[in-house]
Amino acid sequence: MKQTATLLILSFAALFASTAAAQHHGAKKDERRQARWEEFRQAKHAFYTEKLELTAEQAEAFFKLYDEMEQRKFELSREMRQEMRSLSKKGEAVTDAEYKAVADKAAALPEKEAAIEKEYYAKFCEILSPRQQYLYHRCEIDFQKSLIKKKTRPKEKK
Numbered sequence: 001m002k003q004t005a006t007l008l009i010l011s012f013a014a015l016f017a018s019t020a021a022a023q024h025h026g027a028k029k030d031e032r033r034q035a036r037w038e039e040f041r042q043a044k045h046a047f048y049t050e051k052l053e054l055t056a057e058q059a060e061a062f063f064k065l066y067d068e069m070e071q072r073k074f075e076l077s078r079e080m081r082q083e084m085r086s087l088s089k090k091g092e093a094v095t096d097a098e099y100k101a102v103a104d105k106a107a108a109l110p111e112k113e114a115a116i117e118k119e120y121y122a123k124f125c126e127i128l129s130p131r132q133q134y135l136y137h138r139c140e141i142d143f144q145k146s147l148i149k150k151k152t153r154p155k156e157k158k
Contacts, residue, residue, distance in 0.1 A: 041067070044143060051139045052132045061127045069120040073113050080109055 048066075049059050083102050087094055125133060 047143050047146070048136075048139050051142065052128070052135050054132070058127055058132075062124065065120055065123050065127070069116060072116050076109060076112055076116075080106055 045059070045063055048054070048062075052058075052062075054062060083105065087098060087102050090098075121133075124136065128136060
């Protein structure tokens with residue numbers, strides 16, 4: 001009986017320790033993800049600041065709005081991803097009506113994102129000069145190209 005109780009206690013302790021370790025690992029993973037996101041955001045800010053030739057005042061006002069816009073667009077796409085994930089988890093139990101509803105929402109997503117961009121572009125025009133407004137659109141494309149180039153460039157050996 002004592003052996004069973006001891007074994008049971010040790011099993012619970014091991015289970016608790018592994019759960020705590022998994023939670024700690026999950027927290028570390030979230031911290032790393034957050035750090036990578038912040039690093040990406042800062043790189044994007046630096047790229048835009050340089051290419052648009054923003055003053056300190058312009059940069060502060062512009063990035064406050066820009067980050068707000070990006071967050072709204074991210075939330076839209078997050079909702080869409082969650083709905084798609086939820087549908088995938090249902091497996092074979094998904095109806096055609098459910099597929100259609102999610103597909104229709106996915107098709108409407110670019111339009112919703114464009115509406116958000118248009119709303120914020122009007123606000124950007126109050127901060128940016130006409131030349132900077134033009135360069136802003138170039139920056140969107142050039143930044144994406146720079147990411148692709150960086151990703152496809154062969155890694156240097158250390």
